[in-house]
Amino acid sequence: MSATLPKRRASGRPRVRGSADTRARSFAAVVGDGARILILGSMPGAASLAAGQYYAHPYNRFWSILGQICGAGREVPYDERLQYLKSHGFALWDVLHSCVREGSLDSAIEHHTAVPNDIPGLLRRQPSIVRICCNGGAAHAALLRYFGDELRALRTEVLRLPSTSPANAGCSPASKLAAWREALFMSSATL
DSSP, X not given: OOOOOOOBOTTSOBOOTTOGGGEEEOOOOBOOTTOOEEEEESSOOHHHHHHTSTTOSXXXXXXXHHHHHHSOOTTSOHHHHHHHHHHXXXXXXXXXXXXXXXXXXXXXXXXXXXXXXXHHHHHHHOTTOOEEEEXXXXXXXXXXXXXXXXXXXXXXXXXXXXXOSTTOTTSOHHHHHXXXXXXXXXXXXXX
């Protein structure tokens, strides 16, 4: 009977489950005074982590959509984009603080290694946030897995939006834009 050997990476080193060199860590929250809507991703992908910027993958539609909604398009320098978001009452963060994941796909996240960000703590510090818009199903599922009961107690509205990831090719750019525009600018009377 032969022993099962660990999978090897391209480097030839064995992959150790949960090893520190594959742990991804998210960025700090981007939030200004009076933020009303929190946009949550699951965890930054490899291109974003390498660039040190949210949604840095060139084919991710996030900045294109936000450019059409509030002027925070990819052509604007990154720090200015973040200011545009804050000036429109949008905050930006990820559900997960860290996790083990090979590559960028949400499906590759090893959930038993995931450590969530303190979303309820942010909401308590920023009581003006009344809606959370999740960028895709993975962010939505993770948010509810870790904080569903607390969010219901805080009476925070949670919406699942189509992922802006290039992996979500089943939803057209026009459909993504329409869904995001509606969620970010739903009746201001409800906000």
